[in-house]
Amino acid sequence: MTEQTVTLQPGEAKVVTFEAIPHEARTYHVSVNGLSGSFVAIRIIANLSGVVTDAETGSPLGDIRVLFWGIGNAWTDTRTDASGRYVFEGIEPGTYVLRIFEPGYEIFEGVVTLHQGDNELNVSLTPLLLPLANLYGVVFAGKKEIYIDNAKVTIDGVTTYTNASGNYGFEEFFGTALPPGTYTITVTKEGYQTFETDITLREGANFLDIQLLTVSQGEVNILGITINTSPPVVGKRVALSVSLTNQSGVTASYHLDIYVDGLRILSWNGTLLHRQGSNIGAVFTPTRAGIHTAKADLNYGREVLTKDFEVFPA
Incomplete structure (x- = not known):
């Protein structure tokens, strides 16, 4: 309660000013010697929105989980829409933490101060540098005395061709390296039987030499x-x-x-x-x-x- 004592002489008038800080949004009542009045305290709110994108490509990232909490308070979360946009509404102005964790990207965590009204924070997530596997080998016929050039070598939709010495490579330098894992490798060349096998690639250099067999045109061998x-x-x-x-x-x-x-x-x-x-x-x-x-x-x-x-x- 706020009180003031005012002394007035006969015929004298005076304006009395009170200041109070409301602590919640509601109607407050004021009473002076039987005279009463009221005022309504309105809640001040802030909104936060932004777009989450890939830092390398600039493409929006949809269905990304975004965590948001006030320092020392419980957290809330939302997910980005197809355009990468997230929204938090009806927040009290203040200082908050925004955190985004998405597999394949570096974790983002930032402190943001929200003011009354709309606030914007766009976030670019940096892709993680994944380990890569390189594969090298030679494609040949016979006992490696015949090296096959221009043979088509394909792994998981990625294709390369052998050079004049029968060498092929899937490597980081040419942008054809693959994440470690198990793949099917297929080799084709006119006049030879198609070669296909599964191979498990580990991080770093891997090697596989491939022998192609000639397509037989006779009836009996x-x-x-x-x-x-x-x-x-x-x-x-x-x-x-x-x-x-x-x-x-x-x-x-x-x-x-x-x-x-x-x-x-x-x-x-x-x-x-x-x-x-x-x-x-x-x-x-x-x-x-x-x-x-x-x-x-x-x-x-x-x-x-x-x-x-x-x-x-x-």
């Missing part, structure tokens, strides 16, 4: 399977061979797997000239008598030939 040990006996080494011939019309690279009863006993890679043949030998030691099956698999299932043969007791 495996001529036959021969059992060279007669008779095959349990516990004794048995020799067999697979006869190949290149009927593709060009020098071609081949990959051959030889199996006996589903167990691979030999893998072979080689290059043959047109119409050149080769006998690929392998050995195994049978552990049981009876019928066994040998299988020749050329170029990962492109051509397959099987042969049954009998092994006799020792």
Whole structure:
């Protein structure tokens, strides 16, 4: 309560002024010797808005969480709209903290003093420097004596081409490096079979050399399977061979797997000239008598030939 004592002489008048600081928005009543009046204290408010953008591209960032609190007070939050705009309304003027945390960006935290009415604070978030993986290698045919130029190498939609020496690279210098992770790499070149495999890239330098196999234009490249040990006996080494011939019309690279009863006993890679043949030998030691099956698999299932043969007791 505020009081003043005023002494007046007969016929004298005086204006009495009171000053008070309201602490909340409501109606206040004033009374002087039975005379009364009132006044309404209005709440003074501030609004805060702004746009959140990417510091590098300038693009607005939508659906970003924005935290806001007065020093020592509880926080509130909102999210940016599609245009990157956030809004806090109906705030008492004063000093506040604004904080924005978004994965992939540096954390923003700033102190802002709000005055009555509209206030604006635009924020540019700085992208984090993510670790990158580089990949290098050479694309070749045969036993690295044929280097393939202008082969198309693609990882996760990013494409490069081999140079005259068959070298390729996905690297930071050219803007083609990738975040560490597992990717599918695909290599294509006319006249060769498409190569595709998964590769896990780690931060820094990674290396992968790739062998391409020539597309076969002939109908038959495996001529036959021969059992060279007669008779095959349990516990004794048995020799067999697979006869190949290149009927593709060009020098071609081949990959051959030889199996006996589903167990691979030999893998072979080689290059043959047109119409050149080769006998690929392998050995195994049978552990049981009876019928066994040998299988020749050329170029990962492109051509397959099987042969049954009998092994006799020792």
